[in-house]
Amino acid sequence: MDALVVYESMFGNTEEIAKAIAEGISTRLRTEAAEAGRAPGAVGAEVGLLVVGGPTHAFAMSRASTRRSAAQQATRPLVSAGNGVREWLATLRTSSAGLRSAAFDTRVVKPRLPGSAARGIARRLRRLGVGVLAPAQSFYVLGTEGPLVEGELERARKWGESLAASFPVTTA
Numbered sequence: 001m002d003a004l005v006v007y008e009s010m011f012g013n014t015e016e017i018a019k020a021i022a023e024g025i026s027t028r029l030r031t032e033a034a035e036a037g038r039a040p041g042a043v044g045a046e047v048g049l050l051v052v053g054g055p056t057h058a059f060a061m062s063r064a065s066t067r068r069s070a071a072q073q074a075t076r077p078l079v080s081a082g083n084g085v086r087e088w089l090a091t092l093r094t095s096s097a098g099l100r101s102a103a104f105d106t107r108v109v110k111p112r113l114p115g116s117a118a119r120g121i122a123r124r125l126r127r128l129g130v131g132v133l134a135p136a137q138s139f140y141v142l143g144t145e146g147p148l149v150e151g152e153l154e155r156a157r158k159w160g161e162s163l164a165a166s167f168p169v170t171t172a
Helices: 013-025 064-073 085-091 117-127 152-165
Strands: 002-007 030-035 047-055 100-108 137-141
Touching: 002 013, 002 085, 013 030, 013 047, 013 100, 013 152, 047 085, 047 117, 047 152, 085 117, 100 117, 100 152, 137 152
Parallel strands: 002 030, 002 047, 047 100, 100 137
Antiparallel strands: none
């Protein structure tokens, strides 16, 4: 069984979290991390775990308008310059009834605002008929462009390990 981690990241923080999650999952499952604009449009039967994440923009998943706003604020090139997880999920095809998923987001630690990209991602995955393995998870940044709050990468890695531990099959 394999795992796929798909992410959208403007300033690199969500990408770092996604890679840490993938590292944790890879302790038990073959794992690939892919930026949403380069992620496969179909998830085959070999994938048992799909983890999807993105930054929280305007209380939800990003949209074209919020990505344009992020690009205007950016002091360096964006990681995800094209479509994000919202668009990827809108066209996603899956072939496995046994596929399980988890969703995550990054968000500014203060002020703690309502809304979550992860909850929206989890909702979309359920609508696609994909079972949800764990509650949506948020990871925190200190400001719009980051950096990540200290300890978040380790927390992401451990979360990835816990997701992988939910599967009885161990592969290297």
